[in-house]
Amino acid sequence: MARPILDDNLWALIEPLLPPPKPRRSRHPGRKPLDNRAVLTGPVYPPDWSAMGPATQRDGLWQRYGCWRRLRDWQAAGVWDELHEMLLARLRAADQIDWSRVIVDSSSIRAKGAGQKRDLILQTARDPVQSATSITEAQGVPLAVILTGANRHDVTQLHALVDAIPQIGGKPGRPLSKPKIVQGDRGYDHNKYCRPLHAAGIATEIARGGQPHGSGLGKTRWVVERTISWLHNFRRLRIRFERLAFIHEAFLKLACCIICWRQL
Structure with missing residues (x-):
């Protein structure tokens, strides 16, 4: 052993x-x-x-x-999904889940030899690229991660990320599932993808495209970038060598579980 x-x-x-x-x-x-x-x-x-x-x-x-x-x-x-949901419930029971807002962001990594969900635009490039889009709560605890090709724009995964947030129990009453506010950078400034969230009663705070820097969102949005750096600290997630997407997705979900465990 x-x-x-x-x-x-x-x-x-x-x-x-x-x-x-x-x-x-x-x-x-x-x-x-x-x-x-x-x-x-x-x-x-x-x-x-x-x-x-x-x-x-x-x-x-x-x-x-x-x-x-x-x-x-x-x-x-679904082992890692169950484990992630269990750990999120424990974090909530310990009052370590801040549900005042959730933050989204993405990161791109090289996908050497990857055959699924890699960048379709750069097939002739030496190192194809893939993108992992993450959503965290206000303290940076990862709630969900979605793996896509880097040719998919960040905003296209906005609604899917919110839907991927698991039911978070841990306390009496209805489990948490629908966030109050979603924050993001300029890459998520698109009314087509924000309107469904507004219709579901979820507000959005997105930096406006074409406007000068200084929106102030960086004071609260930086936690998702820290979480992405935590994910990249796992060596198997820095560069994707796995040809099968489900293998890399399994490592992503397991890394989220380990980050939640460390918060406990």
Whole structure:
């Protein structure tokens, strides 16, 4: 088993959410599968892998033991969505969720070898690009992340991001789901995408395009940029080497869960 870098308390939350393993055949069962905790620790916490050779060899070793399939099954089962919702509820119970506003922003990263959700405009470029659009609450706790090609404008994901916010319980009464105010930079200044939010009773505070700087939104909007930097601190999210989009999406969602856990 790999070094137990995963916090014991965090693993106690993750383990019950994992789907049960497939039953092994009585005859010729094959290689015994790796422990789930070792499978999860390997790709998420690779600081000690420097002695194991180049990154391609390390990823090949991980793939050899079926860890990609395990991560695929966990992503399909919604494990990370459930974990994220659970951690958000705990944060709310600890009064660490500021629901006065939510903030949106996006970041672009290189997508080497990516075959899905990469930039369709720059297919001939040496390094294709993808975009991850994030939405956080007023203190920077990540609420949702959407992965798209970098040829998609930021504002096109505005309504989808708000819809992706999970139901946040943790306290008696109705769970939180609809924010009061959505803040964003000039990239989100488009009436076509803001009107549906207004119709749903959600106000928007967007820096106006074509106007000089000094809107004052930077005093409260900076937290989403800090959260994006937190996400980029996970080495697997700085450059996308995974060809399958669901693998990178799984890492994005798991990173959001770890950030929430650290806030606790």
